[in-house]
Structures are given as structure tokens and as C-alpha cells.
Amino acid sequence: MNFPNPDSIHSNAAITAIGSYVPERVMTNADLEKLVDTNDEWIVPRTGIRERRIAAEHEYTSDLCIAAVQDMIERYGVNVEDVDYIIVATTTPDAVVPGVASLVQARFGIARCGAVDVQAACAGFASSIQLANGLILSGMCRKVLVIGGETLSKVTDYTDRTTCILFGDGAGAFLMEKVAEGGQGITAMHSSTDGSLGHHVYLSGLSPLIGGQPIQQHARLVQNGREVYKWAVTQVSEGITGMLTRYGLQPDDIDWFVPHSANMRIVKAICERTGIASERTLTSMGDYGNTSAASIPLALDSAVREGLVKPGHLVLLYGFGGGLTQAGVMIRWSL
Incomplete structure (x- = not known):
């Protein structure tokens, strides 16, 4: 988008x-x-x-x-x-x-x-x-x-x-x-979806098919890890790079990168492809695992409590997964 x-x-x-x-x-x-x-x-x-x-x-x-x-x-x-x-x-x-x-x-x-x-x-x-x-x-x-x-x-x-x-x-x-006009708040956004790959991560519902693909109907999460890894490393990396380019930013401009905590292999590969330094990347997977929609705020709040994220820092939040959907938000931190 x-x-x-x-x-x-x-x-x-x-x-x-x-x-x-x-x-x-x-x-x-x-x-x-x-x-x-x-x-x-x-x-x-x-x-x-x-x-x-x-x-x-x-x-x-x-x-x-x-x-x-x-x-x-x-x-x-x-x-x-x-x-x-x-x-x-x-x-x-x-x-x-x-x-x-x-x-x-x-x-x-x-x-x-x-x-x-x-x-x-x-x-x-x-x-x-x-x-x-x-x-x-x-x-x-x-x-x-x-x-x-x-x-x-x-x-x-x-x-x-x-x-x-x-x-x-x-x-x-x-x-x-x-808040009043100024340098804080949301400064950039990106979103895209490839629903044709949706059957690689699913939680069954009413239909025995997803995009024409047969699925297991046992109300449990099913994931094709290999295909999700390939999509994330290539398409999510491209999404992040495209977002930075569109808004005239360089990887070094980001103070903190907070990706969805899928697993460390994916996050490291994305950092390598985008040029974002791993030491400026915040995750929550070590202590909490993959918590889907909760992984980003958990990682960010841990860093806020530790005093790492400070007012004025440029923070990139980037979620990706089931759908297959990705969404990014750049925030000038104000807390």
C-alpha cells in the first residue's frame, strides 16, 4: 500500500x-x-x-x-x-x-x-x-x-x-x-499482503480450504516453516528496504528496530538483508517465544522499562506473518 x-x-x-x-x-x-x-x-x-x-x-x-x-x-x-x-x-x-x-x-x-x-x-x-x-x-x-x-x-x-x-x-x-504538531508520533508506514500464500500459516475455521488449498480442521495452528522463512527473508526485507527508500531514510537512521519475534534466524536474516544493525534490534522471543500480535509491544516495553528507548528515538515497528501480511510503522518516540 x-x-x-x-x-x-x-x-x-x-x-x-x-x-x-x-x-x-x-x-x-x-x-x-x-x-x-x-x-x-x-x-x-x-x-x-x-x-x-x-x-x-x-x-x-x-x-x-x-x-x-x-x-x-x-x-x-x-x-x-x-x-x-x-x-x-x-x-x-x-x-x-x-x-x-x-x-x-x-x-x-x-x-x-x-x-x-x-x-x-x-x-x-x-x-x-x-x-x-x-x-x-x-x-x-x-x-x-x-x-x-x-x-x-x-x-x-x-x-x-x-x-x-x-x-x-x-x-x-x-x-x-x-498531540500538538511537532516531531513526535507516526512518521512513516508500509503495508502489503500476498493472500495466495495464506495456506502456509493457518488456524482452521469453517472452510476445509484456504485459497483452494485443503487444510486440516483441528483448530490448531499449522505452519509451513520453510515457506514462511523464504517469504519473510525475501519479501519482508524488500518491504522494509522499500519503506526506508520511500521516506528518504537509511538503515543507520533507525535507533531501534522492533520486528515481530518470529524466530531469531528470520530476524537475523532480515537484518543482514536490510542493513539494520542487529545490536539495535529489540525482540521478545528469548523469554516469551513467538506471541504473534503481542510480540512487538512486549519487546518494546521491555526496552522502555530498561531505559533503552528514549524520547526522540526513531523506532521502526514491523510485523509480518499469517495472511501472508506485513505492516510497518515508524515512530518518533515521545515517552
Whole structure:
């Protein structure tokens, strides 16, 4: 998608607060050795994942999202009762209807606000920021709550050694607000999709086919890792490079790169192809695994807590995955 050039994006939609939450239960690589034929020596070099968090039996995506918002409120002292819109990025909602965003609205008693779930898999959080940015820049909203939350453990096949080592649970939240004109906020965006490859990552629904391709209907995540790797390394790298070129940026202009934490091999390959330094790349996979829509805010919030990301830093958030969809957002950090 060809978004406007920098001169026509008025950077007055800024991140004013951030929060996150992960479940208490930790599943280590040693724990997985008891379930499938794998071990830490095999998992870490291929994925970079040492452990992941697992939601409790009666803990669902809405619970994680609500806890992430509560963390944001307690840390920044912000008020969410006057939020105009709630956008939740998730592939694992509590139910098809009502959406997770509606459950968040109910918990915080936010009156007269819109609420919608976005299903763009691992690109969901960056896509939701794009949508929130549009709502603010259009003048329709002044305050938007953007959340990425997943309970992937509930749809993971723990007999499949190629996928069960990857996924974990967690949630992260941003508060986006209209601020005075200036150098902070959203400065660049990019998005593209190749639905013809959608059958390489899926969670079955009503149809036995995806794009004419037969699928397994067992309500568990299925992924063709080899094909996803090829697509991510080539197409996502091209998407990032094209985004930088369009906005007149060089890889060294980016202070922090926050890609979806798919696995370390993919992230390293993307850094090599785009020229973005790996030491300026933030991920959450080591401690939390692949948390799909939650991976970007989890990684960024960890760095914010550590004092690494500072006001004025140029931060590139880039999600990619199921769809196959990719979405990028460049932010001049303001917290």
C-alpha cells in the first residue's frame, strides 16, 4: 500500500503510555523435552527461544489484555475512561463474538467508544497502529487504545515438534493520543499482503480450504516453516528496504528496530538483508517465544522499562506473518 509521503503525514498521533503483561506460568525448553522429541540445544540455535509464558486454564486473551492496560494505567497514571476507540489485535479471541475489544471496554467502563478486533496475525499490532493513526489524523478520535494480545498455547498442537516449540502467550498495550504538531508520533508506514500464500500459516475455521488449498480442521495452528522463512527473508526485507527508500531514510537512521519475534534466524536474516544493525534490534522471543500480535509491544516495553528507548528515538515497528501480511510503522518516540 502506498501511504502518503512524509510531508502529508502530520505527526500528531503519538504514543503517550505503554503497558504489558505475561502469564505467571513459564514453559522452558526442558519442559518441552517431556512432550516431544526436542531439546534446548536444538531449539535455541534455530529460534532463539529459551522459554515462553503459558496462560492458566481459565485465563484468556481478554484477561491478558486487561492486565496490560492496567499495568499501563498504574505506571503512567493515564485515564482510559475517555478513550474514543479500542483496537485489539489478536488471532486467539475469547470468542468470535463478542470481540476482545468489547470485553476490555466493559472492564474499564469506557462509555461511548468504538471497539473492534483486528485479525492480521503477527502483523496485527502494527496494522492496528496504522488504523489508530488514521482515526486520529482524520479528526474522528483524539484518544485510541491499541492492544496486542494472544493465548496461542490454547491453539498450539503439542504433538507437533516443529510448531509447539515456538508459541507463547502475552499482551501489550499502547495509548495513542492527538498531540500538538511537532516531531513526535507516526512518521512513516508500509503495508502489503500476498493472500495466495495464506495456506502456509493457518488456524482452521469453517472452510476445509484456504485459497483452494485443503487444510486440516483441528483448530490448531499449522505452519509451513520453510515457506514462511523464504517469504519473510525475501519479501519482508524488500518491504522494509522499500519503506526506508520511500521516506528518504537509511538503515543507520533507525535507533531501534522492533520486528515481530518470529524466530531469531528470520530476524537475523532480515537484518543482514536490510542493513539494520542487529545490536539495535529489540525482540521478545528469548523469554516469551513467538506471541504473534503481542510480540512487538512486549519487546518494546521491555526496552522502555530498561531505559533503552528514549524520547526522540526513531523506532521502526514491523510485523509480518499469517495472511501472508506485513505492516510497518515508524515512530518518533515521545515517552
